[in-house]
Structure formats: C-alpha cells, structure tokens
Amino acid sequence: MAIGYHREMHGCMVAWEGKGLVFFDENDPPEVRRFAIAHELGHFFLDHLLPRRRALDFFGEGIRNVLDQKRPATREESLTAVLEGVPIGVQIHLMDRGPTGDIGKGTIARSEMRADRLALEWLAPSTHARQVMQDGPQDTQEQRLAAYFGLPLERAETYARILRGEQGRSRFSIVSFLGEEPG
Incomplete structure (x- = not known):
C-alpha cells in the first residue's frame, strides 16, 4: 500500500x-x-x-x-x-x-x-493463517485463506504476501532490544 x-x-x-x-x-x-x-x-x-x-x-x-x-x-x-x-x-x-x-x-x-x-x-490470526497456507499447494494459498477465514480475495492475497515476507524473520522484541532477560 x-x-x-x-x-x-x-x-x-x-x-x-x-x-x-x-x-x-x-x-x-x-x-x-x-x-x-x-x-x-x-x-x-x-x-x-x-x-x-x-x-x-x-x-x-x-x-x-x-x-x-x-x-x-x-x-x-x-x-x-x-x-x-x-x-x-x-x-x-x-x-x-x-x-x-x-x-x-x-x-x-x-x-x-x-x-x-x-x-x-x-x-485470520497469523499463526493459524500460516498453517492454512502450509496445508496445500503454494499456488492456492490465497484462495485457501479467503475461503477458510471468509476474507475478500484481494485481502487474502495481500495477507499471504505479508505472511510470506515475514516467514523466517524474528519479530521485534523490546526485551531483546534492551538486552534484558525475561525474569
């Protein structure tokens, strides 16, 4: 966008x-x-x-x-x-x-x-959406997201791109950034 x-x-x-x-x-x-x-x-x-x-x-x-x-x-x-x-x-x-x-x-x-x-x-919570995307061929991920979660196809396509882009990346953590260990 x-x-x-x-x-x-x-x-x-x-x-x-x-x-x-x-x-x-x-x-x-x-x-x-x-x-x-x-x-x-x-x-x-x-x-x-x-x-x-x-x-x-x-x-x-x-x-x-x-x-x-x-x-x-x-x-x-x-x-x-x-x-x-x-x-x-x-x-x-x-x-x-x-x-x-x-x-x-x-x-x-x-x-x-x-x-x-x-x-x-x-x-479509991302952890669940990622699982739906993995449960089938890659070329139907967007359609599966749309059907499973009731999303408009355009939004499912965008979401699939976002989730694929995040794959393997660790999420930002303020605790890690500040160097503090969880207690």
Whole structure:
C-alpha cells in the first residue's frame, strides 16, 4: 500500500468520547462487509481509543474535557502534548482524500495499513493463517485463506504476501532490544 493508492470506501467509523459507530455498505458481499467492519474497529482501537488512553494516562482526568471538545487545551497542555508526542486533538482527518479518491498523506496511508493488519489478525490470526497456507499447494494459498477465514480475495492475497515476507524473520522484541532477560 503506497501513498497515493486508491481505495474504495466500504465503511467508515465515527468516534466520540470513547465511543464509536461503524458504517458499512450493505450492498457489499458478506466477506467485504465483514472485513470493512473489522477494519473500522481497528481504526477505533488504534486511532481513537489508544491515543485517548495515552492522553488520559499522561495528563490525567483533567484532559478528558479537551479530548471531548468541551474546552480548549491550555497553552501548557498543547505544548506538552507536542513535546511528549501525546495526542490531545480530535482525529477527524483520516478520511482526507484527493480529488480522485487517493489517500494522499503518509499518516493516513499508515493508519489504513495498521487498521488492515489488525483486521486481518482478528479475522485470520497469523499463526493459524500460516498453517492454512502450509496445508496445500503454494499456488492456492490465497484462495485457501479467503475461503477458510471468509476474507475478500484481494485481502487474502495481500495477507499471504505479508505472511510470506515475514516467514523466517524474528519479530521485534523490546526485551531483546534492551538486552534484558525475561525474569
């Protein structure tokens, strides 16, 4: 998924005060609706709940009214948020697209990729998906993923490429990075 890539909208999520609403196109095939809902729930979790939790954990309950747009942030809160990388603004920009429907900003493209990956992990956990891919010929891996997990074929093809690319690579571990042994 590159910046400038075009993507049809099959759903969207609106979040407010820690709650969210997911909209989807009822005319889409069931597997597309299912993925769209999981993708939008991924946005809710990654782009709304987690940043909100980070802000509340960092600033405390006093920031809740800023997050809920009941008062503006003070200068100190705004500066601290920027310096500490703690989001306190409302996330309304994720649907920004160019005139042709392209996703034009890197942050939006990254958000879309993260929501896709979380949706895929929820719908087709990678450890199980890898097993499904191994249980048959390589040239039918994508079709097996789509059929077994009820994924749209396009998403199954992308997921299979991701899983094949990760094969044999060790996952990042903060414990290993810091050189600490588990206790």
